[in-house]
Amino acid sequence: MTREAHTELCQSEVGVAILGMGTVGTEVVRLLNEHGDSFTHRIGAPVVIRGIAVRDTSRDRGVDPSLITDDAQALVDRPDVDVVVEVIGGIEGSRQLLLSALKQGKSVVTANKALVAAHAAELAAAADESQVDLYFEAAVAGAIPIIGPLKRSMAGDEIQRVMGIVNGTTNFILSAMDETGADYAETLAEAGRLGYAEADPTADVEGFDAASKAAILSTLAFHSRVTANDVYREGITKITQQDIKSARKLNCTIKLLAVCERIISEDGSQSVSARVYPALVPLTHQLATVNGAFNAVFLEAESAGQIMFYGPGAGGAPTASAVLGDLVAASRNVVHGGRAPGDNTYANLPIAEFGDVQTRYLVNMHVVDEKGTLSKVAEVFANHDISIATVHQDDVVENEDGTNIDPDGKFARLAVVTHRASEANLAACVESLGNSESVVKVTSVLRMEGQDN
């Protein structure tokens, strides 16, 4: 059934199915009940909850029990449901339910970043086929409006780069490590105690969550299909206090960034790079001021210049705010006709080879403290076509636990900052450094973002 056939039946009210009643779902239902009159005014017709699908129907959830069902598919199939709100999570079950809803001519609002990052093409095609809406503002950066602005406000501009702090857990951990001097494991445990990290923190700390968001942001920013699998990904589990101190010496802080970049090669051909890794950010950059569990998305566009969006990136109420904004938009279209712009992928840019991606690097190493070391190390960089920006040498070489590993004064610590170089060249350079007699050990390699050249 298409939108036109569908809306004729139900313009006097908008029927909504809520799939899931966890933290976000509960808040969505509460706000719909509490601010019902406002929603009616904003939409032009009342929103009516037809049902709420949950796994465990026996729990008292403080809502009319007749609304609760464990048959999500039957709820989606109800002819009086116009919009389906999915706040369950998971991929396969939600995918089936939402595809079914879209095929039946019902609009979808979802907060499910993993689903959108993996299956946006299939979902968008189903929405196009039925001429209905697929909204997912809550999938990236919680309450911060970023999907809408990318689709609409920036639609007249050419975006060059999007850099996001899009995972609150890792930003909390990195901010806390910076503030307290505690190590990663200790800070992760504290984040767990405070409710900022889940019992299994893998999705956050290994960057999978941020990679989903990078895929979604890249798709919208560059009008090209990018999935989570296309995103290069490193987590924060190897970040040490030495890394943070070395960043501070360079007037930088370390953030887990989702970097989405339009790459224009010398022959003018374009490609998309999407990557997630901990990176040095200058303290003077707007992103450096984003601390704790906050999120921010910083974008650079040809005409607009540099714009940043900042706010709470997670939590029941902020996520519910984004879901409800989408629900108002979807409901308005049910009542008044029209469709939101989809994720237009006309540009169809290829994904750049990660080896071709260029950025700046900080290479930390322990070297042999003798005459000629610096020139030998510099030669290795030069041999790999990498230009050095700055070098800091430091005599004391300590382990992470503070023990001096060099009581005889034979070693030094060297921190080399490069100009922009390709990942391929950098990787080869690091391998050569490992084979150099002057280098005891490359202790860490960190990218630097937020600076040119």
Added chain:
Amino acid sequence: MTREAHTELCQSEVGVAILGMGTVGTEVVRLLNEHGDSFTHRIGAPVVIRGIAVRDTSRDRGVDPSLITDDAQALVDRPDVDVVVEVIGGIEGSRQLLLSALKQGKSVVTANKALVAAHAAELAAAADESQVDLYFEAAVAGAIPIIGPLKRSMAGDEIQRVMGIVNGTTNFILSAMDETGADYAETLAEAGRLGYAEADPTADVEGFDAASKAAILSTLAFHSRVTANDVYREGITKITQQDIKSARKLNCTIKLLAVCERIISEDGSQSVSARVYPALVPLTHQLATVNGAFNAVFLEAESAGQIMFYGPGAGGAPTASAVLGDLVAASRNVVHGGRAPGDNTYANLPIAEFGDVQTRYLVNMHVVDEKGTLSKVAEVFANHDISIATVHQDDVVENEDGTNIDPDGKFARLAVVTHRASEANLAACVESLGNSESVVKVTSVLRMEGQDN
């Protein structure tokens, strides 16, 4: 002619009239020509410029001369024009042209804040009547998406407060005064030399420009009609280095803020306060990091919490970016049907009496340096029901030019920070202080925003 009748004629392309070819208009035309293919993909049909209305048709503008006309009305009236883009400025002429366009069933994109702030109700009614779109993203904070997010992304939330740095000229001046220690007049002159202030800076430095933006933001945030005349307004012309130093002592900076607030009185009734004034902002607040000619809009909503939008607030290219984003949206609706949400004013909240508005204050004064002065001053505040938060006393009393006005050590400088109090009580208190024998002079009163209680 309604949208339905209109679109049947012209779905294969979207005809656009550009009114005005100043900095912004030139950039809009250039980008439309340069990125035409992208626009076609994003809209679903090509955008075709039907004509460009200018005052002086004799100048070579680097575009097809057959497009140039000095008859804006005739251009608007052309049957093959679907969308009118107004980047002329001024109020009355633009108002007539845009009303005429809307009445003919043509959508409007305007960057004209003064027009929207003064005549939004009339323009919105005409757009509603013809079921077409009225877009004005570029009217507030240049390229920063704020109108779209307020209308759409935040449509499921209850906004409590919007605080904006929405005038680049005044922010540049205040930032420069803070950095250089130069006085207002000197800094204004420098801003003029650098192109950040116009020859007649009145609209900027007296807060008129910011007041227009406050009216627009308040209307959208609180679903209530607010015009520029409803906005309480103070400019920055009286800000001295003493004010800036007194702010620094309190770990604050001074910003010209547009504050839009939902006021809930004790009986539960609501009203809207919109005001523009220089205010102290804590250095720890996100808005304090917004320097130079940048703009930012900070909002607090019931569910979303605190969100900030940051970016360039003016300039040809950023403003063109916002105009073109609106043009894409309006053109999509011409091609695909549907309408953007208007400025829904259902809540219809009254404007709060300025005397009832509450905030915190910094009252700077010169007092007689003798026993009992502090208690007498404190008594004046207490008599007006104003609770004091902190007091700083300082012996040296200098004029702005650095001359000591108190060689005999009879005077002291007193900086009193209050808790939240009403404007009416504060005004009465300041009058009483002026009459107190202990007070030589109240040298300045500054509001403090960005802190509770």
